[in-house]
Amino acid sequence: NAGVTQTPKFQVLKTGQSMTLQCAQDMNHEYMSWYRQDPGMGLRLIHYSVGAGITDQGEVPNGYNVSRSTTEDFPLRLLSAAPSQTSVYFCASRLNGGTEAFFGQGTRLTVV
Amino acid sequence: GENVEQHPSTLSVQEGDSAVIKCTYSDSASNYFPWYKQELGKRPQLIIDIRSNVGEKKDQRIAVTLNKTAKHFSLHITETQPEDSAVYFCAPRANQAGTALIFGKGTTLSVSS
Numbered sequence: 001n002a003g004v005t006q007t008p009k010f011q012v013l014k015t016g017q018s019m020t021l022q023c024a025q026d027m028n029h030e031y032m033s034w035y036r037q038d039p040g041m042g043l044r045l046i047h048y049s050v051g052a053g054i055t056d057q058g059e060v061p062n063g064y065n066v067s068r069s070t071t072e073d074f075p076l077r078l079l080s081a082a083p084s085q086t087s088v089y090f091c092a093s094r095l096n097g098g099t100e101a102f103f104g105q106g107t108r109l110t111v112v
Numbered sequence: 113g114e115n116v117e118q119h120p121s122t123l124s125v126q127e128g129d130s131a132v133i134k135c136t137y138s139d140s141a142s143n144y145f146p147w148y149k150q151e152l153g154k155r156p157q158l159i160i161d162i163r164s165n166v167g168e169k170k171d172q173r174i175a176v177t178l179n180k181t182a183k184h185f186s187l188h189i190t191e192t193q194p195e196d197s198a199v200y201f202c203a204p205r206a207n208q209a210g211t212a213l214i215f216g217k218g219t220t221l222s223v224s225s
Contacts, residue, residue, distance in 0.1 A: 030209070031209075031213075033212070033213060035215075040121075040217070041217060042201065042215050042216060042217035042218045043156070043201060043215040043218070044215075045212060045213070045214060045215075048212050048213070050209060050210045056212070058212060059214070090155065090156070092213065094213070096209035096210065097207070097208065097209050099144060099146065099158075099161060099207060100146070100158045100161070101148075101158070101203070101213055103155040103156050103157070104155065105154075105155055106155055
């Protein structure tokens, strides 16, 4: 039981490049979400999903796309990276009617 | 949607002192009140939670109290130790399917020995 797995752990992008941050969970959780963490800003919700085929915007969705084709995977896509997207990204999951959220280990992204 | 505020944003205490962090929320439908701890360079992890039918819950040196009328709940840490140094987040919500998980901005606790 690996929990929530994020890849990669570190990434450097050039402005304008695209990339996908991967998130997978093996706990059969319906709810999955992506956050970005910046100093003094806490954990801000980017997008979330309550089940396969269902996604919704969070607090800061601009510049990011998501899809949820399976229960296990919830990738986050940056179509054209900008320096303002330099941040630490966390994926989290929980049961839809559950309580505790489980986090991945984070991805530190730098856009130059 | 839920509007969550945490106070203070930073807190410095001496080892052995108590620390209290307060979280206020806006959604009266909220019925689940957790606190997460994030150590430096690590992922957030749940440390204690409370449901709306309970006013207080304790787990060794940490406790959470809830005032649903005033829409706030607090994290209490007694006999603080250096390993309590971390960022603490609250994430109140209505515990039902489909509810987004929104966090407060966090409180950085520093415990000096």
